[in-house]
Amino acid sequence: xxxxxxxxxxxxxxxxxxxxxxxxxxxxxxxxxxxxxxxxxxxxxxxxxxxxxxxxxxxxxxxxxxxxxxxxxxxxxxxxxxxxxxxxxxxxxxxxxxxxxxxxxxxxxxxxxxxxxxxxxxxxxxxxxxxxxxxxxxxxxxxxxxxxxxxx
Numbered sequence: 001x002x003x004x005x006x007x008x009x010x011x012x013x014x015x016x017x018x019x020x021x022x023x024x025x026x027x028x029x030x031x032x033x034x035x036x037x038x039x040x041x042x043x044x045x046x047x048x049x050x051x052x053x054x055x056x057x058x059x060x061x062x063x064x065x066x067x068x069x070x071x072x073x074x075x076x077x078x079x080x081x082x083x084x085x086x087x088x089x090x091x092x093x094x095x096x097x098x099x100x101x102x103x104x105x106x107x108x109x110x111x112x113x114x115x116x117x118x119x120x121x122x123x124x125x126x127x128x129x130x131x132x133x134x135x136x137x138x139x140x141x142x143x144x145x146x147x148x149x150x151x152x
Contacts, residue, residue, distance in 0.1 A: 002070065003039075005046040005062035005112065007094075013051040020049065032095060035123060048094060052123070062112035068099065071115040075101040078113075092120045 097118035
């Protein structure tokens with residue numbers, strides 16, 4: 001079963017943790033100085049917030065899969081539909097180790113499809129290494145905005 005993933009950038013982490021814990025009726029399953037995550041069963045969602053980037057609001061959305069095979073299926077579907085994707089293998093992001101495929105929808109919303117296979121002690125990889133490879137120093141922001149094809 002796949003799990004919906006939403007990541008929201010927030011200006012006040014503590015206040016946002018209180019708000020979402022009340023909304024979801026549960027404390028976060030992961031709390032760091034700059035990040036919190038709820039792995040909810042009802043609704044089945046991986047919901048994360050962080051205070052890492054400047055702009056508040058939805059950072060990206062995604063689909064978390066349970067196997068490398070499911071991740072491959074999603075990547076193949078996106079590529080077969082003519083979408084431009086960006087793949088990351090064995091990356092460290094959001095205190096986890098994952099394989100990912102990124103794509104932007106026609107409105108420019110970034111989507112992450114990913115398989116997580118372990119935890120990490122740091123939020124993301126060395127910022128200098130990530131920036132050299134992708135042009136951005138933040139892991140979830142590391143995937144470049146993949147420009148959607150122009151319409152009409």
